[in-house]
Amino acid sequence: MPLFLLKRLGQALVAIFGVMTLVFFIQRLTGDPTYLLVPETATQEDIEAMRASLGLDQPLLVQYVAYLWDMVRLDFGRSYVQNVAVTEIIASRLPYTLQLAGGALLVAIVVGLPVGLALAIWRRHRGTNLLMGLVLGAQSMPTFWSGILMIMIFGVWLGWLPPSGSGSLAHLVMPSIALGLLSMATYARIARSSVLDELSKDYIRSARARGVGTGRMVRTHLLRNSLIPVISISALEISQLLAGAVIVETVFAWPGLGQLTVQSVQSRDFVVVQGIVLLGAFVTISVNLIADILYSVVDPRIRKGDGP
Amino acid sequence: MIGRPIAYGVVLAGLMTAHGAMAQDEITVNLVNEPSSLDPHQQWNPDSYYVYRNIFDNVVTRDDDGEIVPEIATEWEQVSDTEMVLTIRDGVTFHDGEPLTPEDVVYSVERITDPEFGSPQLGQFNSITGAEVTGEHEVTLTTDGAYPVLLAQLVKLSVVPEHVVEEVGADAFNASPVGSGPYAFEAWNRGVDVTLTRNADYWGETGPFETAVFKAVPDAATRVANLRAGTADLIVSLDSDLALQVENQPGVKVLTAPTERVGFMGMNTTRPPLDDPQVRRAAAMAIDREGIVQGILAGGEEAVGQLATPAHFGYVEGVEPIAYDPDEAARIVEETGAGDTPMEFATSPVFDQRIVQAIQQMLTDAGFDVSISLTDMSTYLQSARAPERTERPFLSFGRWSCACQDVDGVQFPLLHSSSSWSRVDDPELDALLETGRSSLDDDERLEAYTQVQQIVQDNAYILPLYQAVAIYGAAEPLQWQPTANESLFLNRMDWSE
Numbered sequence: 001m002p003l004f005l006l007k008r009l010g011q012a013l014v015a016i017f018g019v020m021t022l023v024f025f026i027q028r029l030t031g032d033p034t035y036l037l038v039p040e041t042a043t044q045e046d047i048e049a050m051r052a053s054l055g056l057d058q059p060l061l062v063q064y065v066a067y068l069w070d071m072v073r074l075d076f077g078r079s080y081v082q083n084v085a086v087t088e089i090i091a092s093r094l095p096y097t098l099q100l101a102g103g104a105l106l107v108a109i110v111v112g113l114p115v116g117l118a119l120a121i122w123r124r125h126r127g128t129n130l131l132m133g134l135v136l137g138a139q140s141m142p143t144f145w146s147g148i149l150m151i152m153i154f155g156v157w158l159g160w161l162p163p164s165g166s167g168s169l170a171h172l173v174m175p176s177i178a179l180g181l182l183s184m185a186t187y188a189r190i191a192r193s194s195v196l197d198e199l200s201k202d203y204i205r206s207a208r209a210r211g212v213g214t215g216r217m218v219r220t221h222l223l224r225n226s227l228i229p230v231i232s233i234s235a236l237e238i239s240q241l242l243a244g245a246v247i248v249e250t251v252f253a254w255p256g257l258g259q260l261t262v263q264s265v266q267s268r269d270f271v272v273v274q275g276i277v278l279l280g281a282f283v284t285i286s287v288n289l290i291a292d293i294l295y296s297v298v299d300p301r302i303r304k305g306d307g308p
Numbered sequence: 309m310i311g312r313p314i315a316y317g318v319v320l321a322g323l324m325t326a327h328g329a330m331a332q333d334e335i336t337v338n339l340v341n342e343p344s345s346l347d348p349h350q351q352w353n354p355d356s357y358y359v360y361r362n363i364f365d366n367v368v369t370r371d372d373d374g375e376i377v378p379e380i381a382t383e384w385e386q387v388s389d390t391e392m393v394l395t396i397r398d399g400v401t402f403h404d405g406e407p408l409t410p411e412d413v414v415y416s417v418e419r420i421t422d423p424e425f426g427s428p429q430l431g432q433f434n435s436i437t438g439a440e441v442t443g444e445h446e447v448t449l450t451t452d453g454a455y456p457v458l459l460a461q462l463v464k465l466s467v468v469p470e471h472v473v474e475e476v477g478a479d480a481f482n483a484s485p486v487g488s489g490p491y492a493f494e495a496w497n498r499g500v501d502v503t504l505t506r507n508a509d510y511w512g513e514t515g516p517f518e519t520a521v522f523k524a525v526p527d528a529a530t531r532v533a534n535l536r537a538g539t540a541d542l543i544v545s546l547d548s549d550l551a552l553q554v555e556n557q558p559g560v561k562v563l564t565a566p567t568e569r570v571g572f573m574g575m576n577t578t579r580p581p582l583d584d585p586q587v588r589r590a591a592a593m594a595i596d597r598e599g600i601v602q603g604i605l606a607g608g609e610e611a612v613g614q615l616a617t618p619a620h621f622g623y624v625e626g627v628e629p630i631a632y633d634p635d636e637a638a639r640i641v642e643e644t645g646a647g648d649t650p651m652e653f654a655t656s657p658v659f660d661q662r663i664v665q666a667i668q669q670m671l672t673d674a675g676f677d678v679s680i681s682l683t684d685m686s687t688y689l690q691s692a693r694a695p696e697r698t699e700r701p702f703l704s705f706g707r708w709s710c711a712c713q714d715v716d717g718v719q720f721p722l723l724h725s726s727s728s729w730s731r732v733d734d735p736e737l738d739a740l741l742e743t744g745r746s747s748l749d750d751d752e753r754l755e756a757y758t759q760v761q762q763i764v765q766d767n768a769y770i771l772p773l774y775q776a777v778a779i780y781g782a783a784e785p786l787q788w789q790p791t792a793n794e795s796l797f798l799n800r801m802d803w804s805e
């Protein structure tokens with residue numbers, strides 16, 4: 001067991017090192033941020049001075065070694081643009097991203113699961129076609145359009161919700177719906193096929209034969225058994241939600257990581273982009289590591305190395 | 309049936325008064341992004357200075373007519389070619405209660421011009437070589453030569469308190485800035501908003517707001533929605549399409565101001581076929597400025613015939629642009645065979661692509677072979693400022709502002725052969741631009757710039773297009789006159805009764 005753990009841990013470290021290296025070099029292939037940092041009237045000497053003060057005048061390899069050394073010491077650097085520690089910037093944005101992802105996931109599950117269930121149970125009913133159409137429609141609307149539409153209707157005309165921004169639960173409603181609609185359709189489809197799968201199984205037929213009503217059957221048998229695939233896609237959906245938040249965050253002026261990523265990439269704020277990518281890599285890799293460990297606990301074949 | 313419109317009317321009236329009542333003490337401004345920095349000696353972009361220019365006083369400022377008027381300096385005198393004496397206002401205090409002294413002014417100058425400090429604004433102030441306290445209320449600035457634009461640059465030099473900056477350090481100062489301006493820093497909720505409160509002890513006008521909140525709202529349509537819903541009182545950076553939406557709504561209005569930004573098409577006069585003045589002239593004749601201004605921009609922009617706007621010192625009255633004549637342009641292109649050389653139009657998404665495409669179309673119609681090369685801003689800038697002049701782009705579109713309202717800040721970087729932007733190499737032009745940069749005699753400068761306009765026009769070195777306009781949206785009761793230098797001074801705003 002310890003040997004297996006060490007191996008997995010080593011792999012995770014190698015993966016993080018790989019991401020660190022990639023993000024460092026790929027960014028530096030995309031151009032020099034100095035030009036974006038100085039006013040138009042800056043002379044060539046001013047640009048050189050700025051470049052030197054950022055350390056970008058050093059040979060790439062020297063910069064890379066310095067960067068790795070900083071990472072080892074857990075020094076993630078300072079934003080070129082804001083001149084503030086990256087950890088501080090990311091820490092201020094992260095809670096907003098998590099709130100929005102949570103809200104969106106809630107919308108997706110609360111709406112998506114019942115819809116999927118209904119689509120499966122009443123699959124021969126005509127109304128389900130309409131419902132399926134609505135689900136598809138919700139998924140197909142581009143967020144930058146549906147978002148603005150919602151803002152106009154609920155924020156401006158009806159005045160029920162604040163049109164944009166953050167700070168209260170009311171602010172979270174529209175962005176969560178806009179972002180949640182995308183995954184909602186995924187949940188509905190997965191739930192539908194999973195329920196259909198279960199419906200064709202023997203235990204359902206015998207339950208029906210015993211005279212169990214639809215409501216009770218769904219509650220006691222169907223739901224729990226069809227939830228397994230739904231739970232396993234949730235992990236995937238969460239990373240999707242974090243990535244998909246870029247547009248929603250921009251439209252609703254939601255101060256999350258998505259907005260920060262776009263702004264930092266545009267202004268070539270290498271240090272901030274590195275920080276965000278590393279955070280993403282760290283989360284993904286740790287989740288996988290934990291999953292690997294859990295699998296091995298559940299299924300001994302995996303840690304013995306003769307598993308699937 | 310009759311009841312309904314009345315009910316709507318009552319609700320509407322209720323909303324209006326609610327908006328008005330709330331709006332009295334507090335103003336909410338929607339910026340595009342949050343400020344990059346609130347330390348006025350660091351990052352330099354509109355979203356930052358919209359906010360920090362309310363927290364800090366500058367050495368001098370411009371009034372709504374664009375005239376330079378006293379702020380921290382009450383008087384200034386050019387005592388020699390390289391020395392200017394400033395009289396520092398007495399009785400100004402910082403928000404922590406400490407007095408603002410001449411030493412603070414000197415400290416501010418030295419801080420922003422220190423190469424070690426690495427201010428992105430260094431280029432605007434590095435002709436200042438020294439600052440010294442030379443009297444009880446007196447500071448003397450020394451420049452590396454005669455520098456007529458000094459005062460115009462001092463409009464942007466904010467005075468910071470030495471005792472605070474030195475005590476807390478640059479980071480803490482940026483996170484919690486202390487100035488002497490009409491509004492004091494209250495809170496910075498990263499990524500969300502910055503709150504300022506009125507400085508009751510301010511030496512001048514403060515404006516009617518108890519608090520001011522600056523929010524980051526990146527999407528322009530969302531800013532308009534916020535304004536219409538009453539959650540914003542003032543929004544920045546609209547285009548003419550969105551302005552039209554605002555214009556037709558009750559309770560909100562559009563505010564515009566011609567800026568000191570000049571739109572232009574740059575040509576690389578060192579690369580064939582554009583090294584031939586006749587070909588450049590043809591390119592100029594192919595462009596329909598009025599069409600661009602009225603058909604595409606439609607925000608009140610004015611076509612210009614020189615690389616300057618009436619908001620600049622050095623603007624020459626009565627210069628007529630090279631007239632739009634597509635037939636003559638086509639004839640010249642045909643005759644010179646200029647259409648045989650493929651030319652790249654370098655640009656980036658930051659620039660209005662509608663204009664870039666229109667120009668490409670007009671040039672193609674005249675027979676040129678032009679293709680658009682769209683890259684991100686940093687790549688574009690790298691090519692636009694390539695060390696070798698001949699490697700700079702064939703064609704480009706730009707909107708230039710020096711934020712100094714002086715022709716020197718526009719024409720020197722774009723036309724002088726020593727500049728990293730310039731695609732022109734003309735010793736006679738260089739000499740005139742140098743005179744304009746180094747003479748302290750306004751008449752002599754104007755004379756030089758008059759000749760510059762003539763040479764630029766005769767040789768079609770660059771194609772001036774239009775004076776850009778800044779468009780804002782505001783709540784109906786907000787009284788404010790936006791200015792050419794795109795500042796947002798809260799103490800010059802008011803609510804109408």
